[in-house]
Amino acid sequence: LYALNTWLGLLLHELLAKEKPIIVPEKTEEINEGSCVTIPCAYKKLKDETCTLLWFKDPKYDDVSKMFIGTIVYSNIEERPQSPAYSSRVEYITDATSLKQQKHQNDHWIKCDLRITDLQKTDSGNYGFRVINSEKFMSETLTLTVTDNPCKVHTEPSELKNPLQESEEFTVRCSTFGSCNFHPEWLIYTSGQKQEWMSSSSLTEHYSQQLSSSLFLFLDAPKETKATVSSENVKEGDSVTLSCTSTGRPDVSFKWFKKEKTEKAQQMSDLTLISVKPEDSGEYYCEAENKHGAKESNIIQIDKVSQCNLWSALKISEGDKLALKCLVQKSNPTVYKFTWYKNSQVQSETSETFIISKVTAEDKGSYQCRADNGIKTATSDDLWVSVMRKYYIICSTLYYLCVPSTNKCLVLYILTKTCINILLYCTKCDALLNFSFSVLTDSPRNIKIKGVASVKVGTPLTLTCSADSDPPPHMYTWKHKPGLSSVPLSMETGQLNIKKMTIQHAGQYTCDVTNTIGTGSHTIKVDVLYALKNVSVSSKGEQTFGSELTLTCEAHSKPAPSSYEWKKRFNGQLKTVGHEQILHFYFLEITDSGQYVCIAHNSIGKTESPSVEIKVKCEYSFLLVTHFNAPNINIVHNMTIFTQWNWKLSVYLTCSADAYPPATDYKWFKQGDKTKVVSQQQNFTVWPQNPGMYYCTAANAIGKSRSEHIMLFIGSEYEMAFIK
Structure with missing residues (x-):
């Protein structure tokens, strides 16, 4: 392994002296073929900054692409991949190195060494390092020369006189020209480029310390x-x-x-x-x-997708048809999706052509299209569409008077509704002239009212009136139908403000916009929402036992009632008995008597009606007399026959009546020669010393009824009777 161990020290010394952004030694080095080399490198980078890093062999700047080109030995981005010739022989060595001598704390020197193994003579060249971040830098280049290796194996024969065919046998001998400290080995490349090492068994050492060996090889075409x-x-x-x-x-x-x-x-x-x-x-x-x-x-x-372009005429007037087409010069595969934008907002159109049948002033703006073929999306340049307004043309006689002292011209022309003074500059003072002049002008149009159409009662309302007008408006007038008088407003705002809405504020609001040419208007409807009011209950039918009766809940609100609820007051509490607007009794019973209320609901709230009382009228259907022996009530209740030995006990009687209206008059009678009233209370006690036959009566506003009689303390035995 051959390494340039002293280069890094020289590199750091040069770095501190010159403050270069990238340091690669600018020198020439000779390395033996088959060896490895490490090229030292360091570059300066800011914290949290992403960099593109490239090592080049023989870099050259291309004026067309504005890029460095050459053989890419190392790359950290997919867009500029590493050359396959170096993919298995190159190692990028890095770490973050902080130098004490650096002047700025935010700067960091990063190691960027390049190591190449198994050097080939074709690796000879100039090596440079490229850094691309917020700025772009290219280092100086190091010249690497790969020289012959004394121990490199040479083959005999060096070439074949006649081409060999596949599977043909031949002999080749390898040897070194100089003394080597290691034995040569055969490297066999199979058809799959798989390397196999084989030690030679016929190795001989000569006096010259040269080495040689023989092996059979097979050569073939690509x-x-x-x-x-x-x-x-x-x-x-x-x-x-x-x-x-x-x-x-x-x-x-x-x-x-x-x-x-x-x-x-x-x-x-x-x-x-x-x-x-x-x-x-x-x-x-x-x-x-x-x-x-x-x-x-x-x-x-x-394959590739070309940029798309927008093509359309730019001279568009109100009422004209606008057609924008997204043109894609070339695309493979075919574009399958178009997206249109107006003022950066996505539009609903998805076809190649964007059409507006009748252009209005609101259609002006910046238009853009985007094409997508599944591999790439391409976006056109912005196209600004200006919508020209169509004016009414009024022709009138114009009087032109030159004022020499000011070198200005006073121009008067008469319109149908007003006179306007226009001051113009003139280049020459002539005599009084008159001629026809076309005035481009327009009365207010495209009037709009901005504001909510529904508002709750008690809340504020703001309506703002706007219009396209040339000349500008000088007056706004609001009208309400029905009920409210006209409300003049300042021409600067054209705004109607109502602090607290009432039901009477509901209706149609009209804004009249006036300029010197004419008046235009626009109307909107405003609904005032309020909770239910005037909730009442009406009845239809007789309130007598067995008859039919209908209760109807009526209410006024905006919006209309959405649901109803009926409740009956029972034992001091309200009990739900229905959920429709109408509560229907097909057969009135006494138990239907009571007080009823209706509760109406809408989105604003709910309101309860006053209570309505139902009194089911009827005569008595039955009376019940019960009696108990006191004070041992349980024993009295458990007995059905009294004998004479218990005559010392009194009997307690209660006259119970079921009717509506409730019974208010109770009387107890003892039947004899002269039937007389013995009590006017509902409860009555009979003692053994007053034997006889007793009965009671009960009365209300409808009538009076009598119970059957009961005999007490007569004979040796008698029965307790329940009289209905």
Whole structure:
């Protein structure tokens, strides 16, 4: 291994002395063939800055592409790939080195050594390092000369007089011209370029310390010739490298072809196309050749997409038709997608042509198209479309008067509605003239009102009126229909402001815009949204037992009610009984009696109606008398027959009635010679000393009913009866 150990010290010394951005020793070095060499290098870089790094052999600046070209020995980017001849023999050695002597803390010196192994005589040349970041730098070059190696093996015969055929046997002898400290070995290349090392068994050492050996070899014509490309997707402006490989003995030379035309003949296997242009598209192949024959490679297809251009007439007037076409000069494959932009905003059109049937002032702006063929997208330049307005032309008599003292002209012309003074410069004072003059002018048009069309009650409203007008407007007037009077506004803003909207503010708003030529107007509708109001319940039908009754919920709101809810007050609480606008009772029962409310909903809120009471009218259907023996209620409840030994216990009676309206008048009677009222309460206690037959009555506003009688404390036994 041969290394330039002292170069790095010289490099650092030179770096500190001259502050160069890249340091590569500018000198000439001779290295033996088959050895290895390390070229020292260092470059200055800022923190967090991405760099493109390239080592060149024989770099040369190309004025057309504005790039350095040459054999790329090392590269850290795919766009400029490494030459295959160096792919297995080059090592890039780097680390971040901070020098104490550097003046700026943000600067870092980075090691960029290049090591090449198994040097060939073809490696001779000038080597330079290229750094591309925010700036571009190229180092000085080191000249490397690869010399003959004294221990290099030589073969006998050096060449064959007659070509050998495949599988033909021959003998070749290798030897060295000088003394060597190691034994020669045979390196056999098989057809697959696989290396096999074999030690010679017939090694003999001569007095001259020369070495020799013999081995059988097989030589053949080029085989397995293959062409490859550094990038499958080639884009216009990119650089691409075509590489050719082949097997054969002796070594082969290469030629590159494009469509049966020789593109370049060279011994190297690489063909580099810098800054691909449309004419570079096509089919490429290489040919490998030696004394025994030639072999062509496979075909490499290079396709590209051209930049697209926009083509359209620029003189567009209001009402005209505008057609923009995205022209793609060449594309392989075919463009499958077009995207259109106006003022950097994506448009809905996706075809090759962008059409506006009737141009308006709003269509002016910057237009751009983008073409996509699946490999690359290309974007056109911006095209500015100006929309010229169409004016009304008013012709009038114009009076031209020259004022010599000021060398100015006073021009008066009369329009149909007003007089305008125009002051012009004149080059010569002549007599009073009059002539016809065409005035390009227009009344307000394209009037727009900007503002919300729906607003909640109690919130503010702002409407802004604008128009295209030449001459400019001098007055704006707002009108409301119905109900509100006209509201004049300042001509600077044309803005209507209402701080707090009410229901009465809903309706149509018209903006009148006036200039010296005429008046134009525009109208919009404004809805005022408010919560439900005046929610009420109406009924239809009789409120009697068994009849049909309908309750309807009515409400006024903007927007209209979206849902309804019915609730019934039950035991002091509201219970939901329906969700439609109408609550229908097909057969009224007593249990339907109560207070009902309706709740109406819309997007603003909800409102509850006043309660409506339903009173189901009916006569008594039955009365129930129950009695209990007190104070042992459980025992009384568990017994069905009383015997005389328990006559000392009193009986508690309750008169229970089920009716609506509720019973308000209760009476207890004891039946005898003279039936009399014994109590006017709902509950009554009978003691054993007052035996007899008892019954009760209950009355309400509808009528009165009587229960069946019950006998108490009569005879030896009796039954407790439930009277209905």
